[in-house]
Amino acid sequence: MVRELMEPDPRPVIAFAGGGASAALAAVALLRATTWLRLPYRIVLVDEHGRHARGAAYSTTDDAHLLNAPVKTMSALPDQPGHLAGWLRRNGHPAGPETFPTRRVYGDYLARTLDETARWAHPYASLETRTARVESARPTAEAVELRLSGGGRLDAAALVVATGNSTEGSVLGRAAPPGTVTDPWHPREGVAALAGCERVLAVGTGLTMVDSALTLTGANPRAVVHAASRTGLLPHAHRPPLATPPGLVDLASGQNGPLPLRGLVRRLRAAVDAYPGDWRHVVDSLRPHTQTLWQGLSPDEQRCFLERLSRRWENARHRMAPETATRVTLLRATGRLRTHGGGVRGVVPAGSALRATLGDGSVVEVDAVLDCTGSAPGRAPLVARLLADGLARPDHLGLGVHTCPRGALVTPSGRVSRRLFALGPPRRGQLYETTAIPEIRDQAEQLAQRIADTVLRDRRDAPTAVV
């Protein structure tokens, strides 16, 4: 029996570094795309925190955290837009297409959908999970050797980098006082670790700050959160009906190629002015075109957008559930959430507390600082390691990695990798809109096809060992 367990499994392994929603959606897509081919292989999801299928966004246990997008957009299956709604109904969570369930329940949905798809794919394909960090990858002629934390090793036929939105490198840089929480979603050292604090400075005023403020004020009735960002703008609320009529912005390009950034902004403004309904519809109508529009801009225009316009765009684009907005309004009305524009000038120790000087001139004493700004997929340690090892090259803006259209990594010499792929946030420089479920779901489909075509069919007879 022991010998049997020690024997290497000959089936090729498709490994995912990072086991979050991106990995789950890609694993589902791969299982669905290949089962009829009767290819034997193993999917192994390796997640450093054991947040398999949920990742940072959907592993929260705080039911104040709702989805930021309605049910109708969040199905895991692109060909079944009503799949999530049906699952919710069958599992005792009454929900309509325009409701916003808790992220915990959505995490359950992803995990169960993945499990059920894997059961359906049995006995050809199988699904395994491991709790470890993928430290490095080394392609060989036959496989890619993965080094895992704790001294483990995994030989895979392909590796998908699904490391998500890294929080490495606080915006506060050296000004961050010791003890600053840089990853609000860390299972042990994140916002939950500050649950007893009465005064917290949150850096950032976006959706992560909102969720953190809900957790902190929910855990401690005396807690007050100061939230500071350059603009001081809170997210807008979704406003039903959540219609997205197409074609509200004139995107017809001129004779000289794609629309320049200035022309795009002008047309967006004109569409908002001319539209008799809610401005949100105009913004949402651009969503299916965002990646193409982004790729039509020159690198200089993309940089200009990132520096000057992206904060406003993100604020208009990423909105909170109406119920969340009601809670935020109450927190602000009772002084428990206070927003500040102008950013953070400095934080210094003041006895047992910290004194923060904010850009709007306020000086506040707090017990802890929580960095809610993090989204630096290119700084994820594994991505940095792949770049340093010459296995990947950065995208032209240095936000993540350079990939080919179906997700294969491109090396510094311009070679398209046959074994290394990326999915979700690490593709931000090339796609811009690549962090939400609808876009990741589309990428997952394309990636699955690519892996089926170029990795699995080739590997039918080549053994791959797990050590």
Ligand SMILES: Cc1cc2nc3c(=O)[nH]c(=O)nc-3n(C[C@H](O)[C@H](O)[C@H](O)COP(=O)(O)OP(=O)(O)OC[C@H]3O[C@@H](n4cnc5c(N)ncnc54)[C@H](O)[C@@H]3O)c2cc1C
């Ligand atoms: C709080 C929050 C709420 C959101 N709400 C919505 C929403 O309502 N609707 C929507 O469409 N989108 C939403 N999003 C966006 C989107 O769904 C997520 O960004 C998406 O889940 C990204 O998934 P991911 O798997 O790429 O990354 P992550 O969720 O970050 O998962 C990556 C996982 O990989 C692990 N990891 C990293 N490096 C390694 C390594 N080297 N080895 C092993 N493991 C590693 C990480 O710890 C993490 O568990 C939300 C995002 C956040 C953060």
